[in-house]
Amino acid sequence: MNVLVVNCGSSSIKYSLFAMGEGGSADVLASGIVERIGEAGSRIRHEAAHATDVRDVTAPDHQTAFALVVEALTRGPAAAISELARIDAVGHRCVHGAERFAESALVDEEVIGAIEACVPLAPLHNPPNLIGIRAAMALMPDVPHVGVFDTAFHQTIRPHAFLYAIPYDLYTEHGIRRYGFHGTSHRYVSQVAAAMLDRPPAETNLITAHLGNGCSITAVRGGASVDTSLGMTPLEGLVMGTRSGDIDPAVIFHLMRTLGMNVDQVDDLLNRRSGLLGLSGVSNDMREVIRAAEAGSRRARLAIEIFCYRLKKYIGAYTAVLGRVDALVFTGGIGENSADIRGRTCAGLQRLGYVLDADRNAAAHGSRDVAAAESPIRILVIPTDEEAMIARDTARIATGGA
Ligand code: ADP
Numbered sequence: 477m478n479v480l481v482v483n484c485g486s487s488s489i490k491y492s493l494f495a496m497g498e499g500g501s502a503d504v505l506a507s508g509i510v511e512r513i514g515e516a517g518s519r520i521r522h523e524a525a526h527a528t529d530v531r532d533v534t535a536p537d538h539q540t541a542f543a544l545v546v547e548a549l550t551r552g553p554a555a556a557i558s559e560l561a562r563i564d565a566v567g568h569r570c571v572h573g574a575e576r577f578a579e580s581a582l583v584d585e586e587v588i589g590a591i592e593a594c595v596p597l598a599p600l601h602n603p604p605n606l607i608g609i610r611a612a613m614a615l616m617p618d619v620p621h622v623g624v625f626d627t628a629f630h631q632t633i634r635p636h637a638f639l640y641a642i643p644y645d646l647y648t649e650h651g652i653r654r655y656g657f658h659g660t661s662h663r664y665v666s667q668v669a670a671a672m673l674d675r676p677p678a679e680t681n682l683i684t685a686h687l688g689n690g691c692s693i694t695a696v697r698g699g700a701s702v703d704t705s706l707g708m709t710p711l712e713g714l715v716m717g718t719r720s721g722d723i724d725p726a727v728i729f730h731l732m733r734t735l736g737m738n739v740d741q742v743d744d745l746l747n748r749r750s751g752l753l754g755l756s757g758v759s760n761d762m763r764e765v766i767r768a769a770e771a772g773s774r775r776a777r778l779a780i781e782i783f784c785y786r787l788k789k790y791i792g793a794y795t796a797v798l799g800r801v802d803a804l805v806f807t808g809g810i811g812e813n814s815a816d817i818r819g820r821t822c823a824g825l826q827r828l829g830y831v832l833d834a835d836r837n838a839a840a841h842g843s844r845d846v847a848a849a850e851s852p853i854r855i856l857v858i859p860t861d862e863e864a865m866i867a868r869d870t871a872r873i874a875t876g877g878a
Contacts, residue, residue: 477875478505478562479867480549483569484608486600487513489541493549493556493563494867502864502871506549506556510541522548529554538604538611546615566612566621567870569660569862570605572598573625574651580628580869583609583621591623597651597708620874624866629659632700637797640707654712656704658686662694664865665807665858668843670699672856673802681802683794685787686860687817688808689717689760693787695794703797705790711747714790715783717760720750722786755779762810762817784820791821795828803854804830812859818846822855829853 479502483490492507508522510533518535522528522545529552535541549556549563557563568583572594581587588609595602613621638654639647646652662684669684670677677699685693691714694704705713705721715721723746731737731745745754753760756779758768768776795801805811806818815838822832831851836844847855 477564477871478557479565479567479870479874480563480612481567481569481863481866481870482608482612483863484538484604484611486604487511487515489513489538489545489608491545492863492867494864496867496871500868502867504863506554507863508545508548510535510544513538513541520544520548522554524554524556527554538607539614542608542611542615560616563616563619565619565870565874566616567866568605568609568612568621568623569866570609570623570625571601571627571657572655573623573627574655575631577623577625577628578631580622580624580866580873582873583613583623587623597655620870622866622870622873624660624869626657626659627655629663630654630656630694630701630704633702633704637703652708654704654707656692656694656701657706657710658690658692658694659701660862660865661686661807661860662692662696662701662704664862665805665860666696666699668858669803669805669856672843672845672858673854675802681798681800682805683791683798683801683803684805684807685791685811686808687714687787687806687810690719691716691721691787691808691810693790693794695797697798703794713786715755715779715786716751717762718748718751718753720746720754752779752783755782762814766814766816780817780820784817787821788825791825791830792828801829801853803856805856805858807858807860812841812857818855818857830855 477496479494479496481492489510493505494502495505496502506524510520512518513535518533520533521530529548533544546560550559574594574597576590591602591606665684666682669682670680682696690710692704692706695702711719713721728742731742752765756765756776758765758776765776765779769780810817818837822830829852831848832855833848837846843858845854845856
């Protein structure tokens with residue numbers, strides 16, 4: 477069975493075509509991205525095992541962009557399948573499913589309506605997700621389409637952890653609460669971690685840190701999310717590439733009253749000009765921040781210190797939440813690749829049970845245990861694979877699985 481996984485943004489479509497095998501195996505046949513949809517200079521970059529095809533294209537809208545994806549998949553130098561009919565199901569990454577979706581769902585008109593109803597909570601993300609779903613359904617009307625939600629894994633979080641201490645009616649009438657994001661990644665690494673520990677997921681307690689451009693950390697008890705750092709929107713919690721993470725909300729009033737900023741300016745400041753970028757003045761990209769710190773930039777050093785300090789605080793908090801932790805998991809571009817960030821974060825956590833092995837931490841790639849032999853808690857590095865997770869959910873639901 478071939479599953480196309482689609483991640484549709486406001487001006488881009490990322491896609492991967494998977495061949496699903498026995499026992500949940502998911503092999504990538506091809507992947508790519510159409511960028512600058514609806515703008516000048518649209519491009520497609522398409523990669524299959526044997527060839528890469530990069531071309532300037534005309535993509536005034538997502539419908540046209542999808543047709544280009546299908547063309548790249550079925551024709552030309554990097555074709556992966558002979559015809560469109562070889563795609564058996566389509567999985568769509570959806571950002572916000574609010575309280576409606578605790579699981580991935582077969583897309584029908586009712587589900588589309590429910591995703592639309594979540595637009596006020598994710599005005600930047602859900603509209604392009606919907607455009608992608610409609611465009612793909614128009615091109616492939618006869619195959620099942622499945623929505624996989626970033627928020628779904630966190631629907632097991634209970635009210636004491638998801639409610640903000642503001643008037644309760646704001647939750648019941650307007651849905652203001654913590655939802656959490658990156659759920660597909662946290663779910664994926666939780667499953668891999670349980671397998672690495674050789675324990676049933678239902679008996680495994682984990683802290684999973686997804687550190688990419690966006691960052692979040694989740695407390696997982698018995699395979700279920702019980703708390704997570706991203707909130708009603710993906711702004712709360714850890715320091716991120718351009719997002720501030722936790723901040724005293726009164727700073728916002730101050731910015732507006734004293735500095736005369738309006739709401740859009742504050743939104744832009746906290747979402748796009750803060751985090752590593754705002755602190756370092758160098759970049760939102762951790763590799764560049766590390767390079768600048770090594771070259772002597774004081775602000776870059778400070779940005780790294782604040783990033784790791786905030787992460788350490790959350791690890792401490794979630795250790796308290798869980799009581800017993802079997803493993804701390806690092807994933808995402810930073811978590812998977814930076815021994816330095818893992819080292820700084822775990823420094824001083826030995827008494828809590830987190831003891832890194834310096835050599836293992838510095839060594840190579842792939843899923844691995846970087847804790848010292850005597851560490852009471854394992855420290856795992858696990859490359860995330862959200863696309864494969866979406867493909868598996870899609871295959872299961874498309875073939876009638878629960
Ligand atoms: P996204 O969240 O967009 O999927 P990634 O998970 O690829 O992003 O993470 C991107 C981040 O990972 C960037 O900040 C990048 O600098 C960082 N990163 C990648 N490799 C390394 C490395 N070797 N050391 C430090 N940071 C790295």
